[in-house]
Amino acid sequence: MLLQELLRDYLPIAILLFVATGMAFAMVALGHLFGPRRDGKAKLMPYESGMTPIGSAVRRMPVRYYLIAVLFVLFDIEVIFLLPWAVVLRKLGLFGLIEMLVFVTILLVGYIYVWKKGALEWE
């Protein structure tokens, strides 16, 4: 019974995934089939508005991007915690509300700390 429900709900999505993937690959394949190919050394150079590129493109990047990624993981998990709570909030009533207010308060302390430390500034 459960298996049948899973099939009914997720099989159509798997089929859509399959069709969309097929279409994406078909489009790229068509482009390869019809497009001309005239390679040249200067043509395949990375585009830098006409300049000859200096150095490799894969280089060190600002640490802020990593910082944003770490903060994202923290706060996104908070959102994932809130989702099931939001579904059953009416049944939980006051108890559920207070529990979540405690959780959000703890997170707010962390948020204010991050803000004061300057992790959200982009210089």
Next chain:
Amino acid sequence: MSPVIGIVIEAIIKSALMVFVLATAFAYLTLAERKIAAFVQVRKGPNRVGPWGLMQPAADGIKLLFKEEMVPAGADKVLFFLAPILTMIPAMVIMAVVPIGPDVELFGRSIRLGISDLNVGMLYILSVASVAVYGIVLAGWSSANKYSLLGGLRASAQMISYEIALGLSIIGPIILAGTMSLQGIITAQQQSTWYVLWQPVGALVFFLAGLAEVNRAPFDMPEAEQELTAGYFTEYSGMKFSLFFMGEYIKMVAVCAIATTLFLGGYLGPYVEQLPWLGILYFTIKTTALLFLMIWIRLTLPRLRYDQLMAFGWKVLLPLALANVVVTATATVLLG
């Protein structure tokens, strides 16, 4: 065995229709954007191919098909090939859980107008939206080009920053409806009223975060033409380029469709109970209105600076969305 075959056949037909409709919507959205931009700037816009320029998307498609595909020297060939495909697929698949109309009777079967209705629909949307970042990061990294790398980094940082506000803004409707299924949220709106009236802040945050999520103006830093030429798809040409374009525009459609479902009552409208097919019309009208709003915003507002953009996401939208969740939850529990 036979019910499974029924499900498979129905799903194949609906999937093919969905892909076809989304591809057509993409084609005519590009034309609509160019036409509206032209009228805003007192020009005529594309008007040579077909009456009123209506065949322009087909001409563009044929042109792109016959363009040369370049792979820059030093690029990671496999990732360079996979990145546009990885960008396009989530954009198509995210629409699977959005109902575009009520159930209808056809050939003696009750057909759902939508691919599927998951009981974790909103979670599905959030997770598929996260996958969309990969294609962009891989495109930026695999091109071995400085513009692409910068564009990819900016895009990923921006998308994950606004994803938090996006995730928080959908919690309001879920609390009110008591379900994550999109069909359930529409049914709940049928019993009360459109959630944009109860959740104006949530709707606003969702729309702004959605704009940032699909890299549209005024949040189009990742592909800022004047400074990064085209951002993460600088080195792409031909059909691969058009896949990126397609992914971006279909994501626009998806954001507008989800916003319609969550806040504007989805397919609900007058006489929809008597005539279920009218639902598709209402859904299309509401989604098109939101798409027009997106294009209008792009033509009106200048681009934000990158530090302003990150500050807006982290210091304005995130607290606003969190406050909205707390206020909604408190009001729901205390007032019933």
